[in-house]
Amino acid sequence: MAETLKILTRAVGMQNSTAIDTYMHGGGYEAMMTALHKMSPEQVLGEVKASNLKGRGGAGFPAGLKWSFLPRKREGDKQEPRKFLVCNADESEPGTFKDRLLIENDPHQILEGIIIAGWATQAAGCFFYIRGEMPQGAKIFQRAVDQAYSRGFLGKNILGSGFDFDVWVCRGAGAYICGEETALMESLEGKRGQPRIKPPFPAGYGVYGVPSNINNVETYANVPHIIKNGAEWFKAIGAPSLPGPRLYGISGHVNRPGVYELPSNTTLRELIYDFAGGILGGRPLKAVIPGGSSTPVLRADQIDVTMDVDGLKSVGTMPGSGGVIVMNDTVCMVRALHNLMEFYAHESCGQCTPCREGTHWLELLIARIEAGEGKPGDPERIAEIAGNIMGRTICPLGDAAAMPAESFVRQFKDEFDAHVKEKRCPCKATPMTSRI
């Protein structure tokens, strides 16, 4: 069996792993020094672009390309245009718990990536927006920021380079939607977290209306390694459609749930059976959600695919946030989908009618089927409502709710039909496997 990688997760389990001295002892902040002293912002940007690092927050947009959208000083300008970075540490997508691991075990790795990104884009500073339910993580990260200031790695004229850069830690307050980039920026401005209509995109109009770049925690954490080892090294890891190390968080009915750092050419089967120790209770596998609750669900016979963009696309789904949710044969798929729809209906910010109403209808409709009160045509109605949400909303939360709804019904149509026909849940006979 292949081994897990030890790049992003090198410090996990190490003593005092969050201390700046521990980090520096292992070569930490050397990449930042190389960038600031030996590389121009353009060279750093070029290296990250060449690495084809893709965003790890869910959408997979190439990071270097996104950085290059930020405006830079033109000939004759005295100063760089004011702009900000944002680090998205809102981690709230059901099934996703990899950023927490990085924040709590190795905050300096993230911070170093942020400072290098700041240099590449010549930004004024970075807002680190961490979800409100991670108070310990916020403390750990704030302490890392304070240590970096005390070493002269943040603040004015960092290490004599003439570059000024600040980091501000901000806590959210319990709203999944604030993980969406523009909702997050509204939240940073002390407002309700309601997504903005795009365009304008954050690169033109971000925090305080100033050009801004937002990336996920894991995306920034990759940056020091790219600068240290080069784009070619990075591209040699995993499949070409998703290069570099990737954190897969696996939960649900497996024997060893947890975060596994793997190349993206690992198959879902290897992750589930080799790394995560197979199915809880030794039972048959029934379904897998491969990349956070918003990604289309797979059946047990579709797991012989690699977990990169191309591999997952071949079975109609996507890598998303790397959160793999495994279900054995004791799970009722109607009940599982109902649980997810409760989530989306609750988290819809309410601005768009298709999302606000659609998620609520889906929740009610699925509850009805689950209760054995479904009417003929109800399963088809789920697909229809989902189709009417897709692509018709301000932000992707609408799509994020529609994709599981559509895919659960498509992949497990028999089970939805059986609920309607038998007017009861045919799965109730087997109690669901539990861990406690």
Add this chain to the structure above:
Amino acid sequence: MSATPASLLANEEFARKVEALAAKYPEPRTALLACLHLCQDELHHVPPECQAYIAGKLGMTPAHVRGVVTFYEMYSEKPLGKHLLQVCKTLPCMLAGSELLLEHLERKLGLKPGSTTKDGRFTLVTVECLACCDGGPSLMVNDALYKNVSPEKADEIIKELE
């Protein structure tokens, strides 16, 4: 003795903390969520007089602040119990048995989710995914996160709370 809205607003340390937060970010408005957390932590809710106070400090209207308080799950306009028990109920935790944990806590405390014991000691709520799905069922008690919480483990956790 625990703070009241009046005692909190008369407390110089609270005023200093709010002012420090207002000065921490490039613009004071970014401090709003942090100021509301301060108040929620002290009083277990954010009453109108505190909303107005914070609004004044950050140059906002009280109506704006109220809009924010009501949007975010972690702020409450009604007082919550001294100890907040949050049971994660999203799919990965459900697969791990969160329904058993919730039923147990409901029975033990005599509470439905969203309510508070008469003596004001405990509030029980359900929450969405807490980003620790490998440790389901997960339970947050005030600021502390617990993993793999069986009913027996929940009993022990509650026993430790003063």
